Amino acid sequence: MRRRALPLLILAAWLVAALAGFGPAPAAWAQTAATETAAQTAPDYATWEKDASDAEKVLADDRASNTALDEMRARIVTWRAKFLAAQSANAAQIETVKSQITAHGPAPAEGQSEAEDIATRRAALNEQLSKLQAPGIKAVEAYSRADGIIRQIDGRIRARQANELLKIWPSPINPINWPAGWAVLQQGVKTLWRETSGAWDNPARRDQLRNNLPAIALYLVFAGLLLAKGPSVMERLTTRLQRRLSVRGRTLVAAIVSLGQVLVPVFGMMLLVAAVHSSGLAGQRATALIEALPAVALIFFFARWLSGWIFGPAAVHAGVSKGNAEARFHITIIGLIFALEIFRRAFTVEVRPPLSMAAQSVWGAPLVCLVAVFLFRLGQILRRSVEARSEKEAAAFRDSLVKLIGTALMGVAVVGPAMAVIGYVNAANALVWPTVVSLALLGFTILIQRFATDIYLMITRAGEEGREALVPVLIGAVLTLAALPPLALIWGARTADLSEIWTRFSEGFAIGETRISPSILFTFVLVFIFGYMLTRLVQGALKSSVLPRTRLDKGAQNAVAAGVGYIGLFLAGLGAITAAGIDLSALAYVAGALSVGIGFGLQNIVQNFVSGIILLIERPISEGDMIEVNGQFGTVKGISVRSTWIETFDKTDVIVPNADLISGVVTNLTRGNLTGRLIIPVGVAYGSDTRKVEAILREIAEAQPLVLVNPAPGVVFSGFGADSLNFEIRAILSDVNFKLVVQTEILHQIAERFAAEGIEIPFAQRDIWLRNPEALADAAAGRRPAAAPPVPPKPEAAPAEVRPGDIHNDPYDEDDPR
Template structure:
């Protein structure tokens, strides 16, 4: 229960904590920059006292926490003093370095330099003394704090593992019943004594109007207001006229917690105004607001998280049953608050048997409802098939399994006698469930705000910003989760201190401050580099006579140089000394060099291409069997668009080391060779004249040199000719080729010139099979010839359609 109460207290503190603004005067700012030297005499006293207390081991945990806070203050002072005179020390070191190294033999150095070196070393030792003393004291404080933390953790572990009398043993039941009986008698006695006191009765009569007013308002706020707010929230969520309905409904739904708790607070005021309360009854009455907060918070959170449908934050098969169990868990938490208040300041203190019997029933009650709720969460409802939904389903099943396991283990531990361990498990599990529900509600609320600001629809819930919001909320919930599970505030402050100090890497301390400085300076340098690149590309380079490829090369070079300079300036601004990492960097560079060999090769090849410019944007090239137009040349690769309108990325190394055919380098002219075949017997001179007329008639053909017709030879099936002409624009090569083919087909048809097709000879080995004849079988016992020849000679069959043969 301590974890749940701690969660509620942290939540209220977060909501009610005021925001303070501290204004520093110039003198105060200077004081912060140069902190005063610690009082080492007082530190010695405090350190000796802490060591004596730890050696005696008699102080309570509260006393140890107070002692730890005092030592931690000293540690902070020493940490600030370690950098005292840092700038002056750095200056002196540079001065000493400027004097040069000391001669090895001790001779040969001028007296002026030797005296100056001694003077500077003396000043350096004096300036380093405060920092060295602070380092030593900081180390001692660090050791004391670690010892205190270890002592407190050991005591907490002993308390959790303490074996108490079993609450299921009937022998121990009378002790628990006696606590209840004695408590009821005490309450009755306090009431009777208060009523018999005339002054109390007079106070009651005087405050009766105020009491009635408090009771009427409290009754309305507790009994009627929650249902009214719930109806208004549901009506607002189903309203289609408001874009901000989800945000407004979420804010309005908080009234289901705030309003009834205010009503219970007014009820407490009414009871206290009667003057009839005593010590025990006053404790119970004062605990009512906390109990009401637990009850109504659980009810509101269950309604918000288990809203039903596939879009609910937590999808379950039975959302109404899940909300019921959430309400029951809130009721159990309220009972635990009242139980603790009832057992507070009991004289004599409760025995171990009474404590076990008194606490165990509430643990069992929580375990029953938590077990069933965990089962419902494990059996999640239908979800989408995307990867995000599948991941959320796995997390939900894992979370439900954890709740089921905690609800089983806790009663078993309590029944055995480990009641403290049972409470330390079941109540933090319930607190974790409440924290997860609160994070889910906040994530949905902030996502709704984002949808309003970005004017996005429901599809915006799957955008990057909502995911980052969820991640940030999860990180912020980690400290609260640690407190719920028993972590101390000192543990969190210690973790924060370690985080602020950073880590030491190769002799260099990298802290969050230096890292943020590094990132901020690098981002600024990167943005400035991109701004300069944009100005060069759009304003400066287009006004020069440089080629497009050279312009891109200059812009790319400026970008690489700017990024390197931004990185160097960022490292310098962060104060990181990377000289100690030189060996590690050298070792890594070998492995990285092998891995980046191809990238470096392509990078250097890109620079060569941009400088020598064997190809340019717009050139038609052929490389590695890819034929297309160059659309862009970068430092690493070249982008080629093929005639199929597909993009091919070619590494620059292939363009430099391979064979590249550039069809349009320098000019667009190019030669077209077109082969034509005619049938044997055709007048070759006539064919030559016709082809010459067709070639000369092409508008894309150059007159000088004029097209030529070549009779190349006698082919197997035709007389072969070639049309050779130079085109003014080789980009139209295929268009001209198609047009010439059309014209050849038309002119040959008009002139009666035949374009032959290929001829083939077919030899038939068994012509009798085609005639349907059967080959005679040899007589029995006759010798089988070694090789059988066909009965008739094969005949030559032509595939010429003019042949009138029977085809045999």
Template sequence: MRWFRLLLLALVLGAAPAAVLTLLPVAAAAQQAVEEPDYDDWETDAKLAEAALAAKAASNQAFEILREKLVGWRAKFSAAQSANAAQIDTVKDQIAALGPAPSEEKPDAPEIATRRKALNDQLSQLQAPGLEAEEARSRADGLIRQIDAVIRARQASELLRLSPTPVNPGNWPAGFAVLTEGLKTLLSETREAWQNPVRRTELQNNLPVILLYLAIAGVLMLRGPQFMERLVTRIATGDSIRRRNIAAAILSLGQVVVPVGGMVLLVLAIENTSMTGTRSGALVGALPRAAFLFFTTRWIGSWLFRVEGGAFLTERPLEARFHVNMIALMLALEALRTAFITEVRPPLSMAAQAVWAAPFVCIVAVFLFRLGQLIRPRSGMIAVTDGGVEFRKRILRLVGTAVIVVSVLAPALALIGYVAAANALIWPTAKSLGLMGLILLLQRFVSDVYLVVTGRGEEGREALFPVLTGFALTLLALPVFALIWGARVADLSEAWTRFSQGITMGGIRLSPTVMITFLLIFLIGFMITRMTQAALKAAVLPRTRLDKGVQNALISGIGYVGIFLAALVAITGAGIDLSSLAIVAGALSVGIGFGLQNIVSNFVAGIILLIERPISEGDMIDVNGQFGTVKGISVRSTWIETFDRTDVIVPNADLVSGVVTNLTRGNLTGRLIVPVGVAYGSDTRRVQAILLEIAEAQPLVMVDPAPSVQFVALGADSLNFEIRAILSDVNYKLDVQTEILHEVTERFAAEGIEIPFAQRDLWIRNPEALVGSQSVPRRSGPKQAEAKPSSQGPADSFLVHNDPDGDGGDGDDL
């Protein structure tokens, strides 16, 4: 593995420069290959757009076509802005090489002035195409903005248009006429097609294919959904709950694919009959879209509101599924209704449109209202202990409230006459609910896969990866939400164009391309740094004579230098010019220096520790009352593990400027002092000899210098001795001390040497005051209490004897 890392590092270090050198000619060639725009054609299109905007008579479709051409011109101008970039940089470097710009005090020499003028003229010529492209791009961008403003104004006006109220019975005949005329049109188109001999012949020739399409479509549409549902139910009742959920989720897509595929085959069969006309063709062409809306919404509802798992969203999953199915049916009918009236010539009257649209809005609003009530948790259900569950409950409450409000407001607008506004509210709300349900299902599916891969329990659903997946899915769905709520594809492409151009901050333009380039180069540099550190740590430094502290210092230094170089190369490679931020950075550095002076001091102290190495990993130190073993030294702090297995983080400044006791620096030897006391009357020389034998018998006590026993004091309660020994490994100091005390206790017991404890004599002047005058009569004689050591108690315990009358302790004595 070590040699593999070294080989991989060598390949990366060797291939990276080669790849860069290979890409440079390609980039230069691509830059030279920028096509110069045809400004004559551009002028024609620009004047046409300006005339259409001035008249405002063009339709929205015509404006969209014109806008698409302007977007193409803008892209060409954006590419042309970088024309002659390499030559411009070269000429600028040549001008800079001539020295600073001349002034009245310091004019250029004649030769240099001539050369400077020639280079400036050349620079102006090279910059002219880019400046012209920039001016044309600004003009195209302004025209695009004007077209977007006109289209948005028209959309807003359409939404606020007041139609005749559908509640008025006088408007009903117009809607009924649309239905009857539409049916007549369908019949007439079918009759005309049947009377056409060519179409009848084509029908006869395609009859086998039509029958095959109809048979397959009938099986897929009539039997397919039930078969897929039974299959999914069978898989969902398997042994492994997680794997069966994943398999059932994948297989359940057949509940959408199979019937929609059958509908597509049915449409193909109808189209092969050659019996469709303009209106019937539009209606038939809308069938796949209607089927997709119906079966997709139905599938989302069946998975969101399952009986075994639907309680997460509502307490009544079966009722919620019913309302979702009804909403799916209304979405399909709305798609067919829209297709049915699209091809009407002339367009429907406002009264007919209101009569046709209002019933659909009111019906779907009823189901949405009840669904919003079902998914909206009650107020008492929100206060839960789990933060994630509480957040989801609040989101559900917000969504449910919004659905209820829309389901009340939309029918009211439709009945008043604002049919366009009602449609713009009710149908996007239903589709948005479906999209949110789809996001939730995808997030749940990814969570199931994550649990299977990691082998974690249900608590893994609250891990970081599933949460980030849901957040990413929500971000990806934002454009779809925008399209659902009426945004144009052109609006999204324009927003992406603005986003791609980036933002300007302090003279620096930050765009997604620049940021991605910066991140990629920095990640490559970071990986090379880490691989270099791993190779040095595993294969190179262990074979040197450097101690562990120097090795760690070298590896840490290479890491910081590598990260700094990676950031520098990434900034340069991404084309980020930080010169405009130099003054701001200089001003901020003063304030940052004051605010981070402790961090800087710790950083410098860490470097000193890594270089001078007064302490190393594994040393036993005492600093600021913290006694333990050094487990790690970083640039900012040092990690100490105490004997009670707690971690203490000590700033490096304290280790450099404070007093540090290092018990194991250089070697592991250390002195051990064990105090021992014996009773008065003991043979002191015998005691000294016994203690010396015990010390010399310890395996960790060094022979040179030899241990010693000192008679140090005549104490108040004992004769005091000290065992002094040098240990070969001070880490076992407490173990050696424990063994010595065990040996001392056993030898003293065998030799009859007493280990004393404290004794005290207590005299009481007035014992009668302690027991009261009634229980202790006044008598003459000495009042003395004698305290003697207790045979059962510890060394400091004693017994109090009171015999004031001298009778040997009768009943009135204390």
């Protein structure tokens, strides 16, 4: 073991030294390489000036479309990334020059002077520093300008989107506007008929139809089978798998197979689209409608599949337990209406010329009002499912979330149609349909979390109680974070907005001259974890291989191991800070401002921490010692930095702050040695032979194997008590841990010897004197008591003998008035 531990310790020491002492070298090399790269790829400021001027002119004219603004924004974002990289130009040289300036000491105050050669050298270094800092300052300026242009573009696009949403159209419930909508339908049908008849009249198209007729027939047959029978077949297969497979794997396998309920009909719809394209009879308008069919099928069958899993037999995991069948029906209908909305958009978008505002209002409002009915009912089901179930503390948050979602659906179902009826059709569409898609995203996230939990339970072989473990909760949290970007896109956020957020996050934030970014934080965490693991490895080697072979006691070994742990954590933190390139001088002002408040708030913690270090160094107590502190008596089981763990004789744990052990009075019964004195008081009746009693007690004490011979035990005649002659046995035990055992044995032998020798162990006696016994006798006989005679004076002392009528009380009777 010693041969194995020595190389391990050498390796650990070398790694700690490398982490603490040589950590800056890789960071410096990386910084130098980045500086050289930035210098080689310096931005072309002439081209940038032209692009920036053009962008500012476009924003001032405010004539460009949103697409043009997005393209211009992409170019400016590229420039901004270059300027950010150029800000660290000459970083290594700047640090070197600053160190040289610092070496000359502080600059002289106003009115003072310094040596001419030092002043000349300081001026030259300052001039060199200014030249080195110039590229970085120029890059910072250009970065600010690019960032400002990007912000203006984003603000302009958002303002246009808001104006579009708040645009009021003619009310769809006004009959005057209905002819415009009817005209759109007529025009669309005529366009479809004209395109189809024109394609039929074309001989080339008819030849294409004739040549592709077998393939078209095959496409149609397979499409019909997949659309008509596919969903039901896959549903029956899923149900059969759920019933026949093992408990752990059936849900996951059934879920994978059940995806066929979505994929099979969508594939059938794609075959139908392929058949129409192969015929060659579809024109531009018909092609737009046909190409929308796969998306329509995907939306409908996905809603049907999702409702079956979320509100199916396992719905308890999603927080819903009542009204599942009705909820499945409403979600399926919502999916159908949303599919019709996709088909409507494909029908109306291709209209040329564009629809009038009245026609758009008439065509956009009906489906919004129809889907709102089912959304409102679904919200009611969610709320009632929570209210009907008995309240459980574990599901309180989940129930609150489900209830909140139900309330939100009911609110959207009321507000959306109202806005559409008034004329804010764009706003109504922007509110209702994103709500539907968000509801689908939420259900899909819950479903993925459930499947991931099933995989976790299958791997760990845990029961259903494992669903409430930490790992499933963390999986849910990660999936929730992953769902935030799609949710933002659903509610109108642009991809550029998300990329801007990610760019800001990647760039981090600056504290003084140090920029904190995710890469820096990742480096810090990685190096610190490595240092922490290395520290634990060294501690384990010390505890198991090195310290047990030394002459140190257990307490000293724990103190050394704890000290190595603290030093290792300090070196790990220092190495992590150095490797990440974090400049702590930037935090000096913050630390100074917070030091006073933290000092007051952590005063007790710091006091206990320092006391713990003192205990580990001075070791006035160690593990295994029997101590008494603050009225608590027990054995020390552990000493940590903040507190000490004591186990009392009734097997309860007492946590004592280390400050009490340092500042208070502590009695250590076993420190240095285990010897301790035992004192046993003994009382005998008056009239006993005191010399004989002393000899018996001495003989009993000397006969105990744990009583030391030197010094010999002694018997003390301590005095005359009220009821007994008092003696004390005083002996020194070789192991004070057996104090109670020895005391019990001595008392047993005393009782046996005294009984054999006729020595009485007294007990307290009390006399009760009745002042008027005649009155009590008359009352007992039912006669009226006579006048009470005068009270005689109380005797000076009660008679020693026991008289009839005397009552003898136990000396430990709590009701004894004396």
